[in-house]
Amino acid sequence: MLTGLPAESEVLEIGGERALRYASQYFDTPDFDSYFGAARGRRRRFKVRARTYLDSGGSFLEVKTRGARSATVKDRVPVIGDGLDADAVAYATGLLTDAGIPGADELAHRLTPVLLTRYRRVTLLLPPSAAGDASRATIDVDLTWIGADGTRLQLPRSVIMETKSGQRAGALDRTLWRHGYRPASLSKYGTGMAALHPSLPSHKWRRVLTRHFTAATVTSPAA
Secondary structure: OHHHOOOOOEEOOEOOEOOEEEEEEEEEOOOOHHHHHHHOOOOOEEEEEEEEEOOOOOEEEEEEEEOOOOOEEEEEEEEOOOOOOHHHHHHHHHHHHHOOOOOHHHHHHOOEEEEEEEEEEEEEEEOOOOOOOOEEEEEEEEEEEEEOOOOEEEEOOOOEEEEEEOOOOOHHHHHHHHOOOOOOOOOHHHHHHHHHOOOOOOHHHHHHHHHHHHHOEEEOOOO
8 A cells, every 4th residue: 555655765774673662651540540640531541551662762752732722732741761750740739730630739649550561663754746745654564462461462464543734634644545444533542451451441442442352362471
C-alpha cells in the first residue's frame, strides 16, 4: 500500500534506523480515574505517561488534560527514567489543577504504574498535491502491552496508522480509503487496559477491540 505514495515522500531516520523503538509507561490511580474519564467521556479528564525514545535516547513525562473548554492540551517535561518522583508528581498536580480536574492533588499523589506499551514507529512526511495538503503520518508496528502484573498482550500482525494533515485529506488518507480502511477511535492506553481487564467498561473502543484484539497473543507472567 505504501508503494503508491508520492515519490517525494520522506521517512524520518535517526542513526540509520527508520523503525524507532518507543516505550510508554502509563500511570493511573488504583480506582482507574484516568481510564474511566476517557471511557465515559467525562468533560474534565487526564492521562499521564512517561515516554522513552529507546533509540534516540531521552524520556519525557507527558500529561494530557481536557478541561472546561473541551480542548485537549498536552504538556511534557524531560525526566530521567519512567518513574514518578516528587517533582513529577508536583508537575502533574499543577497541570491537573490548571485544567480544573476535581481532586487534582490527591489524584496525582495516587498515581501508580498500570500499563507499559512498546512498539516501533515509522514517521512519514508526505508532500502536498493538487488533491490534498501536505501531511505527516506515523505507523506503529510490533505492538505490545504489558500489564502491571506482567501479563503481555501482543498484536504482531496489526498496524496503527495516524495521519495529520490540513483541511484536506493527505496522500496516505486517500490511499487508506481506496483500500477500504476508515478512521476509528483508538487509544493505546484505553484499548490495552480494556483488553487486559475485560471487566472494565470498553464501549468507546468496542469496534477496535472486536475487529483487532481478538487475534491478540496473550502471555501470562508464569508462562
